Amino acid sequence: MPKQRVQSERGEERFKAIGPAEFFFRNIELTGFDNYTRAIFQTVKEMLDNSLDATETHGILPRITIVIERLNEAKASKEEEEKKEIKGSKDGIYRITVDDNGIGVPQDKIPYAFGRMLYSSKYVERQTRGTYGLGVKAAVLYAQKTTGEPATVISSPIKDKMTYRFKVSTNISTNEPDVKERGSWTKSGDWHGTRVSVIIEGNWRRARSKVVEYVRRTAIVAPYADITLITPDGTLIRYPRRTKEMPKPPKEVKPHPLGIDIETMKRIAQLTTAKTLLQMLTTEFQAVGAKTAKAILSMAGLEPDLEPKKLTEEQIKALVNAMKEYGTTKRYKAPSKEALSPIGEKLIKIGLKSMLNPEFVTAVSRRPSSYSGHPFVVEVGIAYGGEIPPSDAPVLLRYANKTPLLYNERNDVSWKVVSELNWKNYEVSFPAPLVVLVHVASTKVPFKDVSKDTIADVPEIEAEIRLALQEAARRLKRFIIKKRKEEELAEKVITFLKYVPEIA
Amino acid sequence: MPKQRVQSERGEERFKAIGPAEFFFRNIELTGFDNYTRAIFQTVKEMLDNSLDATETHGILPRITIVIERLNEAKASKEEEEKKEIKGSKDGIYRITVDDNGIGVPQDKIPYAFGRMLYSSKYVERQTRGTYGLGVKAAVLYAQKTTGEPATVISSPIKDKMTYRFKVSTNISTNEPDVKERGSWTKSGDWHGTRVSVIIEGNWRRARSKVVEYVRRTAIVAPYADITLITPDGTLIRYPRRTKEMPKPPKEVKPHPLGIDIETMKRIAQLTTAKTLLQMLTTEFQAVGAKTAKAILSMAGLEPDLEPKKLTEEQIKALVNAMKEYGTTKRYKAPSKEALSPIGEKLIKIGLKSMLNPEFVTAVSRRPSSYSGHPFVVEVGIAYGGEIPPSDAPVLLRYANKTPLLYNERNDVSWKVVSELNWKNYEVSFPAPLVVLVHVASTKVPFKDVSKDTIADVPEIEAEIRLALQEAARRLKRFIIKKRKEEELAEKVITFLKYVPEIA
């Protein structure tokens, strides 16, 4: 029977190439925009993350306002209406605007930064919240998909005398920005920063709690930021600045030999200004001095004075292999931590204390470590008691490069470590009023998904989380034991006082 | 203090655009290649999936051989070695080869199909295992990243007299294929098909169980396929064909009005050969006849004889809105199921029976349904008792377009439904010997990740899974009750027989 059909179908394949804009437009759910609820959440997240990068990373105390407005009610299709159990069909069209006091975007870069997939200022060895060059553009695509409205960007770059305004969307076929309107005017005050708006279909009713939680968790680890959220319900939520101290901004660094692959090496060999191989090794990499460089070259069987641009494919391969080989016999200096910007124990404690009002708080910021040549640092905070309500398991606050992770918790390496810890050993028995914060900062956080929901369980990272958590939990244990002793003592005193008359 | 640093850092951003090859090369973990273990698994998966598409989708009974060879032991770096607890560092370099009897790849398409991201023959409205145009290319990128070796492709297209051989990798900067070698010869027999090899670093020791399980689960739902796996340990695992019956191949269909967005409409208006808007609506869409088309056009306030290519942006928007609007008042015919190719109840039962040897087996194949204009169908199978070992929860076999899903189970919509079901109501109390198979087939499976691990909980899909599962569970319940009665009866008979002498 199948034989019949075969003849007409066989070998009649039509091949097609698509570009990145079309890929992400077709598969927008990969970027986190997988339903009307998540769409509002993801838009706020991507825009807020960008605003924090544009301020904090440049030493500016962030002042950010998020406004979500409902433009009109959306109608459900008959198909949607009939399925009454459908949670999260759209309940309106929303304009989402985020306004910051950041460094701004240069005029000529604005169309690309917001209208071209895979365009970014963050493709460098340095810790930032964005690493894909996709975040806000996914929101722009989603707007195109649902309402067809372009994004509006107003930006006043910090070193510029003008303010610029663009309406921009993306040409899906070519991945070129499609500028619908542009204008500019001379700055009046000394405002610098960026305001971005997109108009999308969404479901605010269901998104509300997630959005509020995202902003709150952001504020916990950024007590130096002033963040305001105005919702379509007309409520205003404000997290005022609680300290002027900020983490040290990250610096761009050179690649580490253990993070190098053949493709990267090819690129470096093409772009370097070094005239010899030896010079290239010592100037283009961290952790490689003249001695190390010579050892690597001799392992690779390459002359030190070869010209980098003339290396053959085989020579490049030999060089990369020797670099790795060297790592199996000697030890490189660990990847530089200059590129990292952890939150720090002090700020974690300020954040947890001011937001949760616990009885006890502690924070552990580990020393930088690395995986596959990428530096990373793990930080853990614990808050306990006070106004924290008891729960059956620790409440976990996950962060990657200072951004909260709210979705798909059970698939995250932090969840694994926190749920595997034997809390009894630390005198915690559930239900307990326990909040655990885990922060992983890296120049390359190994996310499992484009939507940046979960961190992969890279063994090195897992081990660091465990060590930090154990240390913080030991401190909690000491607190609990001390407190219990005090309570026992107090009880004894009371008992004693009760019996005093009898004794007397 | 921060003020100081500010001046040197502010506003000095370097912007950069990258292409899709560089994006996925940098972030290869997004495609599933996130560690040495998963890399072997993912390579086998992508190549096996392609081979099944190239056979079954075209009515050819699949005969596929997978060979995994260890080429040499890999050395761990000092850094890696020191961390003894590191699970899954590499244990070798592997050549993975998959050989099929499919339709082959046309000569001029081979370099692109294997060396260019986002190039595919599956970007059409039709159920296939590949939909991203990324699968085998991710393996090629991973090979470039870890061993620098190009892929080897030998293909003999079904309608061609020649066989072709290419060695190809990807130019990371340009996303153009980089052909290292090419050759061709006249076919001797009538072989048609494709053989693909890549050479990657991996960890076979840890990957083994996942690879074996993937092939086994593939064989469960493809009893018409003959699959052989040869491992580096020298073992040969063969799943011989158990039936010649195959599911009906899917057909390409036109888009449904509820699946249309502004960008797609723009494209259709540009590419259509229709001379008028009315003609365009009736010829380019499914479920739109002349009457419906006229109603839509009048809602949009557009003349039926407008020329499609001359539509303005505003007119396109009005048209798309009217199409959706029409869906809120009238009902479109449901999306065509021609594009789907479910497994079918019979094959699911054959598969479960032959692989698990259960005492009871049932399968429910629901009627096609749709979400956002995409048709889908849900199938559920249950196997119970017999050689199935008891476990504390149902063992879940998840499938999307006939491919097994093995990772991140708890994040999947099927897990949600299966774990929420009150099994007590169906006379199942755990531990129980229960296996549940859930298959979601669609022209557009809403995966949550590029690595295709989990299906998003789209409400329409969730509801269908629940209905199918309940039906299958009811059948199981009847079986269990009947069996219990028989056992009780048997016991009574035994008891009776025991007492016979006394009565007598």
Ligand SMILES: Nc1ncnc2c1ncn2[C@@H]1O[C@H](COP(=O)(O)OP(=O)(O)O)[C@@H](O)[C@H]1O
């Ligand atoms: N609020 C902002 N202030 C300054 N620059 C911004 C802002 N939003 C976006 N950008 C610029 O646009 C680029 C692209 O943003 P995005 O698409 O979110 O990708 P990513 O953040 O991963 O780089 C950023 O790298 C940044 O340079």
Ligand SMILES: Nc1ncnc2c1ncn2[C@@H]1O[C@H](COP(=O)(O)OP(=O)(O)O)[C@@H](O)[C@H]1O
């Ligand atoms: N074994 C094969 N037989 C025939 N065609 C193949 C085979 N492997 C790959 N192809 C072709 O190469 C294309 C790209 O494959 P891939 O990168 O896995 O993306 P996708 O499967 O998503 O299309 C496929 O669409 C198919 O046309």
Ligand SMILES: [Mg+2]
């Ligand atoms: Mg961003």
Ligand SMILES: [Mg+2]
């Ligand atoms: Mg995921």
Ligand SMILES: [Mg+2]
């Ligand atoms: Mg594929």
